[in-house]
Amino acid sequence: MGAPSGAPVLVARVLVDSPLPQLDQLFDYRVPPALVAEVIAGMRVRVPLRSGGRIATGWIVELADTSEFAGRLSDLEGIVSSAPLLAPDVWLLARKLADRAAGNASDILRVAIPSRYVRVEKAWLEARQAGGGAASDASSVDEIAEPIVPAAGSFAESVEPGRRLALTPRPRLVELASGTWVGGWAVDLAEAAAATLATGRTSLLCVPDYRDQEQLEAALAEAVPAGAIARLDARQPGGRRFADFLRCLDGEPLVVIGNRSVLYAPAERLGLIAVWDDGDALLAEPHAPGVHARDVALVRQEQSGAALVFAAHSPSVEVERLVRVGWLDVVALQRTERPRIVVTAGQPGDVSHARIPSSTWTDAREALAHGPVLIQVAHPGFAPLLACATCGENARCTRCAGPLGLGSRGGVPRCRLCGALAADWSCGECHGTAIRPASVGAGRTAEDLGRAFPGTRVIISDGERPVLRVGPEPALVVATRGAEPIAEGGYRAVLLLDGERMLLRESLRVAEDCLRWWSNAATLAAPGAPVHLVGVSGRIATALATWRQAEWARDELDARRALRFPPAVRIATIRGRRTSLLEALEAVAELGDGVDALGPVPEDDGIERAIVRFDYARGAEVATTLRAAMIRVATRRRRPVAGQPPRPAPTLRVRFDDQEIL
């Protein structure tokens, strides 16, 4: 029934934009005669939802001439965008990822499809209508002067459709023909993308931040024609980004680079999906349902049959697990060169330079005669932590009790949480008013070193004021971890100063993160230049010194397996009111072996939290079960308490594979 028999009917199957789990399904609408000639799958449309005239937006996922729906179909209300922004492959990807994370496909699509620029879209639609081909006639693959064949023994040779690789790239800087210095990894990935382009296929290259992207772009500039590169990073002006997004729909092979959203690029005929440094926290998606770029890459590879590459100097424990289960093959590059690591476990050394042992000091002095020296520190600012000079308690913000820090010498202490200035501070414990530094930040280190090496230029680079590149002349470059500039020709020495303190942070992943930060900084050294790891010893120091990060990750994986911690198992975090939470946990408990729960524990405001742990093989069942519980809770009768205003929605919030929670 539904459609009146006789008249030909076009049915649009639409995914409605809604965070409600019970609406995460396709709804059928009749395409009114006036729109029949215009609609195509992938368009953004407006549809009535609930006959009361409410209009929602959504995506046409497919068109059909019959509907399974037993009721009467409503008419499509109108077209928002005539461009088919939702590609069929991306729909399948979003559906699979949402199901895997017990989330809504529309939430995935919000992350996957950038916001529209009507002008840009109009131009693209006109160009498509006119030429039938690419909107950009600036270039095509044919412009590549000579076909790119991967050099014998190069990594690019290993890249072929269907292969899944874990790559440890060359751990040093490379000078491009243009004179720009970039990490060797960027050249490796650029060559692989060039070889893929030469076979007429598209590459998706995903990097954590713009600093990595800048290196990769420089390497790509010498490997592929400029017209074949599309950029989907967040730093691009929105219009440009949207234009490059649309170019992916043209069907020409491209090299698409960008942050984690690049893995959703609507390109067809994928030949390569590569993720650089997948342990970087920026590759975790903050928006619900929070699917990590690593997982997006894994699922997209499976669906597209492209080659898959995870490249990192220090592989994540997750990638090591994939190697262990045989999902990824390891590509080992020749170990002819690796950074020269010197482990100087904390002798106090010269008292006036307490943070720097004397042997390290000597090396730094020697290196400074020839070029720049990198000093990696944990914290930005001058004194990131302050204490009461009288009683020694940490100085806290009088407004929010957050920790106070000092941005520069002689500055006013400021709360690191709420940003409030603490001009007339007094101690909450003893009411003293004198304040003293309790830790050393980049600014203080720079000042101390500057005094020790008078006349030497001191450069500070941190997250707020990053310096991308420095020259080959002598300078002390003090940088917070992750914000190290690239030095032309490499640093003459690298000092990893705050290792001990970095390791103190309380998180399951600290050690892994530290090894990654140290490794990445070490690759910035010139060949043969010493890299001093100060104040850290033990297995992790050995792993860095022998450049065997993968072995360390393997041991770490074993340790987590013993504890039943991720990534040895998967986890799902559930938050909600106690009764709803217990109901969900009960349903999950019935799944039996390989699934267990931690909690619930109270969080705030009547909300409690539990963590479900489960083996990878049980993931689909856990997701289905939790999804069902979410829908049950969301559609259950809401019992308003007499006299009270409507209470907050009794929703159950579920997040899979949260990196931060343990």
Next chain:
DNA sequence: AGCACGCCGACT
């Protein structure tokens, strides 16, 4: 989330 439908208490 909204919004309509429906089955019980006070009303002209």
Next chain:
DNA sequence: GTCGGCGTGCTC
């Protein structure tokens, strides 16, 4: 008899 309260259920 019937108006309208809000609990219940659905959204093509």
